Amino acid sequence: MEIKTVAVLGAGAVGSYIIWGLDKKVKLGVIGEGERAKRLQKGCLINDQMYYPEVWSPTEAHGVDLLIVSLKYCALKDVLKSIQTIVDDHTIVMSLMNGVDSEEIIGEAIGKEHLMPSLIKIASRKENGYRFDPETTIGIVFGELQAPYQSKRVQAIESLFENTGIHFRASEYIQEEIWSKFRLNVCNNLPQAILGAGVGCYRDSEHMKFIQGGLRHELETIAHAKGIDLSKADSSSSRGSAVPASARYSTLQDLDAKRHSEIDMFSGALIKMGKELHIPTPYNEYTYHMIKALEEKNDGLFDYDQENQRNMCSK
Template sequence: MEIKSVAVLGAGAVGSYVIWGLSGVKNIELGVVAEGERAKRLKEKGCTINHTVYHPHVWTPQEAYGVDLLVVSLKYGALPGALESIREAVGENTIVMSLMNGVDSEEMISTVIPKANIMYSLIKVASHKEEDGYCFDPETTIGIIFGELEAPYESERVRAIEELFADTGIHFRHTDYIREEMWSKFRLNVCNNLPQAILGAGVGCYRDSIHMKAISEGLRQELEAVAAAKGIDISKAAASSSHGSAVPPFARYSTLQDLDAGRHTEIDMFSGALIRMGKESGIPTPYNEYTYHMIKALEEKNDGLFDYEGKTEESTWSK
């Protein structure tokens, strides 16, 4: 098996890393899946990554049909609307890698394509948006982690992806514990991404505040209880996932970046999904329920729901 064509669905913070890495590979076709105004903009302006403009092909889902590898790198809220595009792009032998956050995007994608096409995967990249595009540090980026759910773990598909990424600048590794690694990253997002977003402060808050540590710990205990109920032993990923790229204390993770920019967050994929799984397993998740509703309220604040200045509506009485 050899991967000769790659399509990227979602050319944002995550998709930019893949486009950056594969743009220099001469013996593959690389394209971005897009339609309408977005396709027109990509054709005209390309993708600016680390202050360099790249011009991958721009394909409709139908034009991308049958690519050897489809990388899905969308925001969680965009996935339901993109499922038809995924279905139209995937051929019999297409490998699909979802580099989205969370632990249930593969489940959603498998409602429209065979589960056998999916290569479970995750990405760790600290991208941020600047005026001219997305930026990241290639050297400190941990990169893409992927693997088969069951043996043989060093499958033909795994070897083909390794050969594709070799000598591209993309950091990568395959693992025999991909589900545990995905849950390990899920834990990082829930416990470190979310409390910071509510506080509106840099990641140094976990070092400097016992109260932030307590909130993070409460979220962690709930997540690990749900994982254990699902038969997932996150400790299997501990050796390979315990290290990460260093970040300064003022760094702001993706959920806070979304709130800062007035965007809706991926809270449904984080605490929202964990609350649902907790109910299915009979495990209470009060820390996640509070966190979920707080971030939803912050989204409403960004939407202007609480802009009462100058309004002449009937008074609200406190009791």
């Protein structure tokens, strides 16, 4: 098995890492139609260099060897038909999205046999294009859910990523690794987004550590109830990219940019699982509603000064 064609659905922070690494290795295309296709045809600025991958419609991408899905969670359900169009009998699909349920959603649309469970750890930021440090980036982790762990699919993906600059490794505990990253996102990503401060807040504030601990306990309780042993991933997943105390993770970046976040993928998913398992999730419920309220604030729902001005003008 050899991967000769790769399509990327979602050319943001994660997609940029794939484009950067695979640009000269294989026939590579990003998925886009209409106005989005026109924007992509102008190129992707990554670490101060322009890249010009081919731009394919879902129909043009039909039958690629590998489809990498790297979208924001809120966009996933709207592109399931596109994914169905792209995937052929032999196509492997890797979801490098956050959370723990994107593969389930995609699998229901195309069949779980196409999926290669995977995750990515990358500290990327949008600043004159997308920027990341290739050396400190952890990269992509992937693997089969059951033996044989060194399957032909795993070997083909390893061969694809070799000598590209992309950091990668195969894991025999991929489900635990995905949940370990989920824990990192919930516990490190969300509290700082509410506070609006860099990640140094967890080091410098006992109050932030307390909130972080409450979120962690709820997540680990749910993982245990689902039979997921996070200790299997602790030794490998504890390695992280070096980030400064001022770093702002993705949820805070979304709020800073007045975008809606992926909170439904994080605390929203945990609340749903907690209800199904009869496990209370008060920390996640509070966090969920606070971030939703911050999104409403960014949407202008609480712009009462402007409302008062309009009322004054109408008198």
